[in-house]
Amino acid sequence: MEKILTKDEIYVRDELTKVYPQLVINMKKTCGYNSNIWADDLLALCVTFFLEKPIETQLKVIADGKLENYITFIAGMQVKSGSSKFYTTYRRFLYNTRELYVNYAYNQQRVTYEQPFDDEESPQLRCIKYHMEKLNPYEKMIIQKKVIDDFTFKDISKEYNIPYTTLTADTKKTLNKLKELCQPQ
Secondary structure (H helix, E strand, O other), X not given: OOOOOXXXXXXXXXXXXXXXXXXXXXXXXXXXXHHHHHHHHHHHHHHHHHHHOOHHHHHHHHHOOOHHHHHHHXXXXXXXXXXXXXXXXHHHHHHHOOOOOOOOEOOOOOEOOOOOOOOOOOHHHHHHHHHHOOOOHHHHHXXXXXXXXXXXHHHHHHHHOOOHHHHHHHHHHHHHHHHHHOOOO
């Protein structure tokens, strides 16, 4: 069943039609460099939000001459917010599915490579892993939990019922042992 628009609703749509070209420009400016991706969706969403307002609010906005400003303000808030309808519907999907280019420096610390390096581990790390296998089970557990798994001394102490001071001293002693064994020559 088709809904018949009232005289006020027809008036609001006519006013939207008049400001539509400027709203398209405003959406492109609001979205910035991503305007080719988001601008049309953002405009549709903002106009929908405006039309969902009570008709009295719509008429007041138009009477005050603020229709363009009102919809552009909604657009700005939608783009800036990380929890808005626009973000959850359009932007989050784009961020979660963007393509990563091989061997491209996204910033100075991160470069993507197609194949992992054979020599990813440093010689010191290889040495530590090698000598870790030769440690007694207690020392091996300390290094595994504290250094590799990054547990706190408090958690390890509680889990294994080891006095805190003993645990910290033994960890320091074991780390010094590994450090001496793996000193670069």
